[in-house]
Amino acid sequence: MNHYAGVTTTELRQLEYFIAVAEELHFGRAAKRLGLTQPPLSQQIRQLEDELGVRLLDRTNRKVRLTDAGRAYVAEIRQVLARLQAATETARQAASGAIGKLVVGFVGSATYDWLPPVIRRYQDVCPGVELILREMPTPAQMEALLSGTIDVGVLRTPAAHPDLHVRSIRRDECVVVLPVGSVLAKQDGVYMSDLRDEPLVLVARSIWPGLYDSVVTLCRAAGFGPTIRLEVTEVQTAVGLVAAGMGVSILPKATQNVHARDVRYVSIKGQAPVVELGLAWRREDDSSVVQRFLEIAQD
Known part of the structure; x- marks a missing residue:
């Protein structure tokens, strides 16, 4: 059973039970589909109707049919559950760094060998992230990081600031x-x-x-x-x-x-002479998008 943020398990269960009955128009088949026995299913539907204050189903010994209220309700519920599922997936993707926006500053010399394969790999893994690249020298990247203009810097070390993490990734x-x-x-x-x-x-x-x-x-x-x-x-x-x-x-x-x-x-x-290429980012930045890029860049 799916679980959606912002909806209690009981509420979600009642909605999914009602949709199953509405589609099967038969409590026995709906119960089998849900992996339940019929009595608790009937009880949940009764409870839902009591909470709404309307009758959703007409029941006879021979058949079940939707009332006008039931038809209107099931149409709305399908849309609500679809939106909840989409919202839950969006939240999970955002938490994993798979969607969002990332601004990366880089020194031009990083494009000669190291940066292109990293960018390709990142876009393959995180196609949902809007990636913005800005070429700028190391001092300008430090300022842009501190001002929040860029999220990650690909720069030349040594470079240091108490508010930034700077990590060397290669020496040439x-x-x-x-x-x-x-x-x-x-x-x-x-x-x-x-x-x-x-x-x-x-x-x-x-x-x-x-x-x-x-x-x-x-x-x-x-x-x-x-x-x-x-x-x-x-x-x-x-x-x-x-x-x-x-x-x-x-x-x-x-x-x-x-x-x-x-x-x-x-x-x-x-x-x-030996030069170093490094990654820099703000110490307080715990963004999942930033952390995902750093993982891929250092893999």
Whole structure:
């Protein structure tokens, strides 16, 4: 027997008993269908009629028929039960995170490998959720999370705030992006010290502070201060400017999935900059939709 939120078991039982009798027009068949004996079924129908103050059925020794009130009542009850069933299913889906709305912020570089399969898997599992994606740099995601503009951030760590959970989900070593015509591009790998005389095209610190600081720190550890020729806001822009001969860049290995002519990705020998991708969400947010996305994203 189905159970619906907001209706007591007794009330629901009486309604379902009445529908069975109304459809069978025979107490014996209705009782068999319900798995009951006839006397308690007759008692429940009498009780329902007493509560309503109307006669729903005409009974004789030979047959049962609906009164006008009974016909009107059964038509309404079918609609009520259908709506209750739909409401109960909706509540259960919402509790499991299967329906609702989810706004996810993401850094563009997450789309090179990690994010697309996660989004596909999430949409397969939760097709009833309205998923909204917004590309934004890590600092903007932190602000959007705190203001409630987005629900989950896919961002670059380190990033921290006392009101947010931030969890690292993967680490990527960086490579050097070189113009194909450069001497270094012909090598199987380069050391950071090999970049001493190379102008750098970096993603701006305001956009990706972790990568920027790591590159500067490792250059200084290699014995030189980096010459930063250009700072850009997009990874694709950095690759394009390297192709144009404006310098070299240091970017995550996953960037190799971005097709660009006239550049070569070369591994870094020795210590290379490492970047992390993380998930962030509000500490007080116990939304089932958010928790379901986090489960799938970390599976």
